[in-house]
Amino acid sequence: MTLRIRRRAGEVSGAWPDEMPPLLRRVYAARGIADPALAQPRLSQLLLPDTLAGLDAAVDLLADAIARGTRILVVGDFDADGATACAVAVRGLRMLGAHGVLHAVPNRQVHGYGLSPALVDELSARLPEAPGAPPLLVTVDHGIACHAGVAAAKARGWRVLVTDHHLPGPALPPADAIVNPNLAGDAFPSKCLAGVGVIFYVLLALRARLRREGAFADASAPDLSSLLDLVAVGTVADLVPLDANNRALVAAGLRRLRAGRGCAGLQALVDVAGRDAACLTAADVAFAVAPRLNAAGRLEDMSLGIECLLSDDPATARPLAERLHAINAERRGVQQAMLADAEAAFAALDADAADAGDAAVCLFHPDWHAGVVGLVASKMKERLHRPVVAFAPSEPGGTSLRGSARSIPGLHIRDVLAAVDSAQPGLVDRFGGHAMAAGLSLPRAHLPAFERAFAEAVRRMLDPALLAAEIVSDGALSPHEFDRRHADALRDGGPWGQGFAEPLFDDVFEVADWRVVGERHLRLSLRIGGVPAPLNAIHFGGWTGERPAPRCHLCFRLAADDYRGPQAVQLIVEHLAAA
Structure with a gap:
């Protein structure tokens, strides 16, 4: 799936503390914050x-x-x-x-x-x-x-x-x-x-x-x-x-x-x-x-x-x-097996096919675990950039299904389920949730009809332009900003999360060296103009079986690297493409 990189825009204004790096001020401005009191709110500012x-x-x-x-x-x-x-x-x-x-x-x-x-x-x-x-x-x-x-x-x-x-x-x-x-x-x-x-x-x-x-x-x-x-x-x-x-x-x-x-x-x-x-x-x-x-x-x-x-x-x-901790390790194993099943169902789906296919996806496997379908839906939503509902039997061998729905920005998934329920009363037993995530249950015999109704509701309610996947970046870093001071300032400038995105940057780098670690991850040594020493980077899950291009466009986070020393930093790569 082709990803478009869009850079946030924001003009720094307001009276910021002198000790706050301009980089952090720029990040806040790109999130619509011009008041230092709103950048890092305190308990004294809690709503009554x-x-x-x-x-x-x-x-x-x-x-x-x-x-x-x-x-x-x-x-x-x-x-x-x-x-x-x-x-x-x-x-x-x-x-x-x-x-x-x-x-x-x-x-x-x-x-x-x-x-x-x-x-x-x-x-x-x-x-x-x-x-x-x-x-x-x-x-x-x-x-x-x-x-x-x-x-x-x-x-x-x-x-x-x-x-x-x-x-x-x-x-x-x-x-x-x-x-x-x-x-x-x-x-x-x-x-x-x-x-x-x-x-x-x-x-x-x-x-x-x-x-x-x-x-x-x-x-x-x-x-x-x-x-x-x-x-x-x-x-x-x-x-x-x-x-x-x-x-x-x-x-x-x-x-x-x-x-x-x-x-x-x-x-x-x-x-x-x-x-x-x-x-x-x-x-x-x-x-x-x-x-x-x-x-x-x-x-x-x-x-x-x-x-x-x-x-x-x-x-x-x-x-x-x-x-x-042990149960979570077991959960990861179950999730990986379920994801493999889901991936197999879309093995022949390349980017062009995804762009031409349905705007919504329903997944079901009789051997899946109902407690993990939400994670499968989330992973497949990220892969396909489509709203996804994943179903599993409510209990092994049962006739009732439990589903977890995950959406893309711009589509309120609970409203989609409400539209399905309104159009075909009795098709869904119960549902509830939020804009981006929801849950539902229905009889297994109703699954084909639900799949059709869900796809139709998504087509009616979703702007097709939103199906073009994009990464939103905070732009490039200046050479002097690839250091521990700025990494720590970004870490402590949060909390970052849903609706207040963690800072993400993008630029083109020369790949000086690379190797595969842990079978699936890519360790990189990168060079960029103005930075004298190579930069260490890690791309978790980034090994595709093919060596990276000599010049790559990366989306990355700047993070401390305590393993290499108190002043060391590394880039956490979120997206890599040949430049």
């Missing part, structure tokens, strides 16, 4: 919770449960956002005086997604008998689409608080209170909170209420900032856009982790992932910590991940983190 719809009713429920000593049951989700949200809720409620806080999470293979009637039945059987008011069930990172599960809990006399960030459907579940910044009419300025961010805001509002009511004898209150390491990991892992508010949350959480003040479970996960906590970045969270946490929910049971995050004892957390 006041405008979140449903917050008063949610705080009423929680404050009443704490005052009565009512059992509170937190139900999480089986991804990293859901696991961290569950841990934040349990830890935060206990800090604010709640007793008997319990937690649970659906098992992907047993219960499917979210709060279901079957899960409610199971939770009811597990709850200890106790006098007093019925329990309060709190969903985190899900619930907005769980109508049947919420109704089942209400039928048992439970009170239900839904905290979620997923887009709502035309009707809301029958909960006692709902907090979701994406509800119609909600005035909260940021619609980008992850599920963990939503429950963190609920806890902030609850603490404010309890403080006003004199719940804390010395007029102080628990420091909820101790939960920000978990908030940061869940926010980065869920790939929500890093607007100024989310960047403030993530930066504060990263500072805790770098200072060694993260919870024992996260510190253990950072360690087993082989990352240096002292200079941890959002990219380390996204590509090392989050996958190990997500792996439990994909292949086994996210209860293991939540147990790790709730651990306060390093000696307890370490073996849990090692188990998650």
